[in-house]
Amino acid sequence: xxxxxxxxxxxxxxxxxxxxxxxxxxxxxxxxxxxxxxxxxxxxxxxxxxxxxxxxxxxxxxxxxxxxxxxxxxxxxxxxxxxxxxxxxxxxxxxxxxxxxxxxxxxxxxxxxxxxxxxxxxxxxxxxxxxxxxxxxxxxxxxxxxxxxxxxxxxxxxxxx
Amino acid sequence: xxxxxxxxxxxxxxxxxxxxxxxxxxxxxxxxxxxxxxxxxxxxxxxxxxxxxxxxxxxxxxxxxxxxxxxxxxxx
Amino acid sequence: xxxxxxxxxxxxxxxxxxxxxxxxxxxxxxxxxxxxxxxxxxxxxxxxxxxxxxxxxxxxxxxxxxxxxxxxxxxxxxx
Numbered sequence: 001x002x003x004x005x006x007x008x009x010x011x012x013x014x015x016x017x018x019x020x021x022x023x024x025x026x027x028x029x030x031x032x033x034x035x036x037x038x039x040x041x042x043x044x045x046x047x048x049x050x051x052x053x054x055x056x057x058x059x060x061x062x063x064x065x066x067x068x069x070x071x072x073x074x075x076x077x078x079x080x081x082x083x084x085x086x087x088x089x090x091x092x093x094x095x096x097x098x099x100x101x102x103x104x105x106x107x108x109x110x111x112x113x114x115x116x117x118x119x120x121x122x123x124x125x126x127x128x129x130x131x132x133x134x135x136x137x138x139x140x141x142x143x144x145x146x147x148x149x150x151x152x153x154x155x156x157x158x159x160x161x
Numbered sequence: 162x163x164x165x166x167x168x169x170x171x172x173x174x175x176x177x178x179x180x181x182x183x184x185x186x187x188x189x190x191x192x193x194x195x196x197x198x199x200x201x202x203x204x205x206x207x208x209x210x211x212x213x214x215x216x217x218x219x220x221x222x223x224x225x226x227x228x229x230x231x232x233x234x235x236x237x
Numbered sequence: 238x239x240x241x242x243x244x245x246x247x248x249x250x251x252x253x254x255x256x257x258x259x260x261x262x263x264x265x266x267x268x269x270x271x272x273x274x275x276x277x278x279x280x281x282x283x284x285x286x287x288x289x290x291x292x293x294x295x296x297x298x299x300x301x302x303x304x305x306x307x308x309x310x311x312x313x314x315x316x
Contacts, residue, residue, distance in 0.1 A: 043262035062304045067273075072296065079288055088289055099304050134277070143247075143266070188306060192264050199272065203278055207282050218298045
């Protein structure tokens with residue numbers, strides 16, 4: 001019981017680092033991909049947040065990016081192993097194109113996450129830990145406090161530049 | 162399904178229904194309809210009707226887009 | 238099994254946060270959290286290869302819905 005809980009927390013940390021790294025590497029905080037992302041960014045900035053972090057949160061809302069890729073890849077590995085993860089990557093690619101997003105952040109994140117999750121299942125983690133961990137990771141970015149999360153993402157984005 | 166999970170997802174569906182009825186802002190109503198669908202889909206999947214779940218989760222956003230056309234015409 | 242309870246609790250929490258938030262554009266990130274939680278719960282509920290397709294279809298569909306709402310809201314604000 002306690003061991004499973006610690007596994008979920010560790011998986012949440014790993015997937016948080018993975019998807020934030022991929023998103024910042026693909027320059028998601030730079031510009032809103034669609035007009036809706038800019039609207040979300042503007043309203044978060046009006047609420048006291050930072051603009052670059054708000055833009056990244058808007059992009060996460062409006063199109064399946066690396067966070068969605070990580071979640072669906074973990075689901076795929078849980079249900080069908082590595083082929084399931086790669087099928088999830090294909091579906092994320094189709095979803096990106098449906099949402100008018102020209103980027104490759106989602107597909108890259110899904111393929112990377114497939115191998116990361118599979119490697120951790122060999123060590124003793126379960127793929128369900130990564131599903132719950134990814135939900136906790138997205139909760140810390142999008143669900144607790146938009147002001148603090150956008151400031152944190154803004155600081156990380158400045159460190160990358 | 163386990164009773165606690167039924168209560169949780171049923172609560173999500175009920176919250177969506179009640180807030181759709183009570184919220185006055187038209188965009189808020191559309192978002193609340195999304196919450197209603199999110200509460201229903203786990204019940205369909207739990208019975209094993211995966212094809213029905215796929216169909217519902219593809220039809221519901223298309224319906225929302227049609228509702229949005231009406232919302233935009235009202236706001237303009 | 239604890240993963241499923243955790244995901245369901247996060248779904249309820251996010252749904253409540255969506256309803257209490259007043260600003261339309263700031264509702265959408267909370268909706269996104271709820272969609273993540275429900276998509277994870279779909280796979281955890283039924284361990285079948287087709288459930289990945291169901292989770293992906295639900296997730297892409299709800300993202301498209303959020304995208305359409307945000308774009309319409311942005312267009313409506315400009316006018």
